[in-house]
Amino acid sequence: MESSWEPADAAFREELSAYLDEELGGWERSETGLGSAVYTDFSRRFVRRLADRGWLTPHWPEEYGGGGQGAWQHFVLGEEMWKRGEPRGPQYMNVNWVGPALIKYGTQEQKRTLLPPIARGEVFWCQGFSEPEAGTDLAALRTRAVRDGDDYILNGQKIWTSYANAADHCFLLARTGTLADGRDGISVFLLPLRTPGVEVRRIEGLVGEHSFNELFLTDVRVPAGCLLGEENKGWRIVRRTLAYERVGAPRYARAALVLDRLAEWSRAHGRLRDTGVQEQFGHARTLCEAARVLVYRVIDERAKEREPSAYAYQARAAMVQAERAVGDLALDVMGSEALVEGALGDAQFRNSLGAGIAAGSYEVQLNLISRLILNLPKE
Amino acid sequence: MSVPLTRTPEQAALADSVRRYCTAHCTDGVQRGEGDAFPWEFWRGLAELGVLSLAVPGEGGGAGEIAAASTELGRAAAPGPLAGTVFATHALPADSAAAVAQGSTLAACGAPPLLPWAPLAGVFVETDGARAWSAHPTGAVEPVRTLGGEPWGRVELRRGEPLERAAGATALTHVALAAYLCGAGRRLLDAAAEHARTRVQFGRTLDTFQAVAHPVVDAGLALSASEKLLAMSAAALDGAHRDAGAMAAAARLSASGAAVEAAFVAHQVHGALGYTVEGPVGHVAQRIRRLATLPGHAETWREQALARYYGKVGNGGHTG
Known part of the structure; x- marks a missing residue:
């Protein structure tokens, strides 16, 4: 595939890689833990330097602080970042889907006030989607938003909100219609988290120091200008957002790098001569490559400015398979050494645990592929 | 198949007593190993039930008893060096095995340098999966945390006597x-x-x-x-x-x-x-x-x- 890169994109990757190798030095995610205070502070500093070079939002239109570059450059960035443990921290979400959603659906005022701080690397956003009773079934969400004069009043609870402990804003879904309206009664709010009535509680997670959070909203009053798009028309924003999110984190890039390191380890320990081990490596590598090309198909659509299609579900499912295969291989091949906290195998295994849950469960991706690509009926 | 695979009444009674003990004492905090302290009280309680001496040759416990008790320990998510205990108490001579069977010291068994439970262990056994030796650390144990926080360590061992019952100990550990x-x-x-x-x-x-x-x-x-x-x-x-x-x-x-x-x-x-x-x-x-x-x-x-x-x-x- 490398041979098919446009010279400009290939040159960009080379320049970016050299910069990152120098800038990041020995920095590794496993040492700092996604979501930890150390990581968060590091990300804030790193992302500002990235923004100074124009590499935070190169794919955004210039009028909003972007570089006017295409979808491919955005993705080269994503691969090189994720491969290195995603040093942008929570801000990968800002540039992947929060910003693009604001650009597509925001008012002039929202774009003017909210986009430049993202482009400068000054703010964290989090995603207020899941609720205790609305996980996979997101459209069952119950958090209420009631219009009151020029304001909305929000009440409800969100859960599994990664980075809410450090974020400035929340991209929040709330019900403006009735429960019976289902997905036709949902709106998107751009909620400043310092608004009175917002409470964040940490939930300790198994993956490093990454924490989920609960978000409690009690009579939270926000101006109507916090509504994104039209009232009750939030679901199409959600669908588009999820389509971006599903391929937003190129997990296969990290998995492939871990696989390379596992191969080095195996060679050094005499394990790579084992034909059974070779077969496992071949299998895992194939899944990483499959995920890569299926994601590229999605990026290609985006580069051609087509609406996101069902191919994003295939890409996501393929990424989950790749990440799981490498996580399992790490434990099989390294044996006991893979269990040491922070070791290559341990880190990959922990990350692969969440792959089939994050950004929509693996089973839901399969259902969507079944219906939308294979045209099979609903269960 | 002429051999019945159901538990004997003795095995069922053992399973029952382990289950009741764990229900009472293998609390959420014990299961998750709160802090870095080993739950000695829980572990000694298992010894008092006889669970830690099931593999001692001649004590009357057999593979069936070990299976019955260990299944309950798994269901209770009980912490502790079960595998090392079974291996050491079966393979080691009675005098070195006694403290392990009584729950007053822990056994670390495996192929060095990375050994489960090494930082807390008082008894060391080296095995390559087929043979085994009583062993002694030649230096300090470097503590290592593993998935879920279990205390392992890196340590160099000096082999002592080869252990005759290695094969049996391996099978009972399995x-x-x-x-x-x-x-x-x-x-x-x-x-x-x-x-x-x-x-x-x-x-x-x-x-x-x-x-x-x-x-x-x-x-x-x-x-x-x-x-x-x-x-x-x-x-x-x-x-x-x-x-x-x-x-x-x-x-x-x-x-x-x-x-x-x-x-x-x-x-x-x-x-x-x-x-x-x-x-x-x-x-x-x-x-x-x-x-x-x-x-x-x-x-x-x-x-x-x-x-x-x-x-x-x-x-x-x-x-x-």
Whole structure:
């Protein structure tokens, strides 16, 4: 595939890689833990330097602080970042889907006030989607938003909100219609988290120091200008957002790098001569490559400015398979050494645990592929 | 099959007493190893029940008893060096094994330098999967934290006397681990099934979605097979069947795979809840993953299990 890169994109990757190798030095995610205070502070500093070079939002239109570059450059960035443990921290979400959603659906005022701080690397956003009773079934969400004069009043609870402990804003879904309206009664709010009535509680997670959070909203009053798009028309924003999110984190890039390191380890320990081990490596590598090309198909659509299609579900499912295969291989091949906290195998295994849950469960991706690509009926 | 695979009344009574003891004393805090302190009181209580001396030669405990007790320990997600205890108390001479069987010191068994429980251990046994030696650290133990926070360590050992009962100790350790993994796997699968029965999404309980139900069923099949293999291997060991060692190895390999599958399914069914530190899945799944991850010399056991069907297949591994 490398041979098919446009010279400009290939040159960009080379320049970016050299910069990152120098800038990041020995920095590794496993040492700092996604979501930890150390990581968060590091990300804030790193992302500002990235923004100074124009590499935070190169794919955004210039009028909003972007570089006017295409979808491919955005993705080269994503691969090189994720491969290195995603040093942008929570801000990968800002540039992947929060910003693009604001650009597509925001008012002039929202774009003017909210986009430049993202482009400068000054703010964290989090995603207020899941609720205790609305996980996979997101459209069952119950958090209420009631219009009151020029304001909305929000009440409800969100859960599994990664980075809410450090974020400035929340991209929040709330019900403006009735429960019976289902997905036709949902709106998107751009909620400043310092608004009175917002409470964040940490939930300790198994993956490093990454924490989920609960978000409690009690009579939270926000101006109507916090509504994104039209009232009750939030679901199409959600669908588009999820389509971006599903391929937003190129997990296969990290998995492939871990696989390379596992191969080095195996060679050094005499394990790579084992034909059974070779077969496992071949299998895992194939899944990483499959995920890569299926994601590229999605990026290609985006580069051609087509609406996101069902191919994003295939890409996501393929990424989950790749990440799981490498996580399992790490434990099989390294044996006991893979269990040491922070070791290559341990880190990959922990990350692969969440792959089939994050950004929509693996089973839901399969259902969507079944219906939308294979045209099979609903269960 | 003329050998009954049901537990004897004595084994059933042992399982029952371990279950009751764990219900009372293997609290959530003990299971998760709160802080870095080892739950000595819980461990000594197991010794008083006789659980830690089941593998001592001549004590009357056999593979069937070890299987019965260890299954309950797995179901309770009990902490502690079960495998090392079984190995050491069976292989070591009575005088060195006594403190381990009494629960007053812990045993670290394995292939150095990375050894489970080494920072807390007072007794060390080196094994390459077939042979074993009593051993002594030649320097300080470098503590290492492992998946789920279990205290392991890196240590250099000096081999002492070779241990005659290495093969028996290896087989009984296979049985103990297979049983623990079966018990822990069942616990997670039960939790997954219960969550699927009660969690409502899209207006239905999760168990009505075949995408959820089928993996639970598959994992249950794998566990059932492992449980039978475990019972067969324990009966074979206690009956001194010539293939008993290979069957015990097969039971461990089988239970390792089945428990990992059950843990994976439990994670997937519980969604994000499975990834929380306080949730019902995480700490059990991590222990399963740790116990099911085989040491580097596990090839020996795979070859041993295969050799039972096809003769010696490896390239020089120890099949005795």
